[in-house]
């Protein structure tokens with residue numbers, strides 16, 4: 207999900223000229239990867255591996271914090287105190303995920319400020335799913351169920367990522383993501399089973415709008431994913447986009463049945479020969495349109511982040527100035 | 540549209556609602572910051588305080604619902620109390636309902652006003668909860684015991700921010716002083732003595748907030764002094780939210796908060 211980095215970046219060129227020393231290091235690195243060893247921050251790694259990880263981890267971090275916005279949109283309108291508390295806790299978790307991930311990226315030698323600068327300038331991306339609007343309360347439940355559900359599918363394999371600080375961050379994150387999915391499903395189930403017709407219609411409408419964008423979260427089809435092979439080779443990516451997407455569809459069809467909602471795909475059908483659900487063609491032009499900046503909320507999301515950062519500059523400067531005065535006073539004393 | 544519930548006018552119930560509404564309405568304001576704070580750590584901290592306040596409000600509303608049932612046999616649940624009252628039946632002090640930027644200077648808020656208000660209210664709540672530990676209402680005392688730890692943490696966290704910003708840069712000092720000028724006039728209301736408070740004090744239910752004034756003032760003064768801010772004078776203005784007469788901002792806050800409960804009668808969320 208949050209890791210479209212390798213899919214949406216241009217195909218990387220492999221660096222050509224290398225010293226003999228570096229070639230030896232490279233060989234040792236490749237052997238470690240092949241042996242399934244984890245790479246730590248202090249270990250030698252190829253520049254290209256480092257760059258790819260920075261891109262992926264930071265995109266993941268940005269997705270967590272931009273992802274706070276669509277759901278944050280409903281905190282003040284949550285329909286009960288219990289739901290308000292759950293939503294606050296969930297959005298707070300996403301902020302925490304952002305923190306762990308920025309910290310993991312920092313082990314690779316970039317600062318959080320640099321990464322944020324790249325987000326704010328539009329140079330770094332975040333998951334395009336967050337460029338869709340949350341129009342009703344059922345969207346909040348649907349995000350938990352489908353968006354967090356897709357995120358879990360995508361993120362569980364990253365817990366075994368070859369870069370250890372990223373893998374460790376993902377283990378913590380995945381633990382919390384399953385609560386996110388459950389609370390979303392539970393919110394929808396309550397509306398479907400105990401609610402009114404108007405509420406059931408609200409849920410169905412939300413599922414209709416989120417279903418296809420959620421399938422797009424896994425990234426373009428394998429044959430159009432330029433950097434996937436390298437990611438697999440390095441143990442950064444473990445399962446292909448199409449495999450993950452299929453796993454997600456297979457798991458979700460049954461959950462939709464329990465909920466009593468239909469999924470908006472007439473081609474959805476059990477294929478006994480494959481042992482999987484077949485599903486209809488995804489409109490990839492929509493995906494590329496949203497990735498390219500022309501989704502329903504791209505401008506609002508980015509400007510919300512930029513405005514928060516700019517409006518908060520005086521606070522960060524003051525905190526720094528205060529801390530400096532304080533250390534000077536302590537040193538003088 | 541879902542109609543409003545009517546609330547028994549017993550002083551004891553109102554006393555509990557004043558505290559519950561203070562928690563809920565401030566949490567509502569803090570929730571508006573989500574995703575927009577100056578740094579990620581403070582985004583999380585604001586959400587954290589909102590969560591604690593919601594937890595406290597829930598316990599208090601449930602207790603108020605029980606009280607209501609003993610008064611006239613009608614038991615309300617936490618959501619009926621939180622979402623289905625008319626504006627005049629909310630009894631929080633006006634200070635907590637004010638927008639995050641009272642002067643309209645920034646959306647979703649001015650961090651200076653937010654940290655100052657959080658410090659002011661958390662300091663008040665620490666005193667209220669401390670006194671409630673001795674309440675002869677055992678349920679209320681139990682709520683206080685859990686809440687006081689949370690309130691102490693909020694007080695410390697936001698007092699630190701008041702000092703940091705007051706004694707930071709010239710810009711931040713100016714902004715904090717401006718925030719103080721905007722919010723300080725709402726202090727008077729916090730400590731007005733009235734029949735509801737007197738009844739609570741006489742019954743041993745809880746403190747009259749007026750009796751907390753001296754401690755609150757001295758705590759705030761030491762924070763503001765450390766922040767190198769000038770404490771404004773209190774003049775004749777006195778807001779009246781605790782009596783149910785609110786500012787112009789309250790109606791919008793409630794419209795937003797109540798919207799789903801009002802628009803979908805019979806719904807289960």
Ligand SMILES: [Fe+2]
Pocket residue numbers: 270299300303379383
């Ligand atoms: Fe997350």
Ligand SMILES: [Fe+2]
Pocket residue numbers: 300354357382383386
């Ligand atoms: Fe999540």
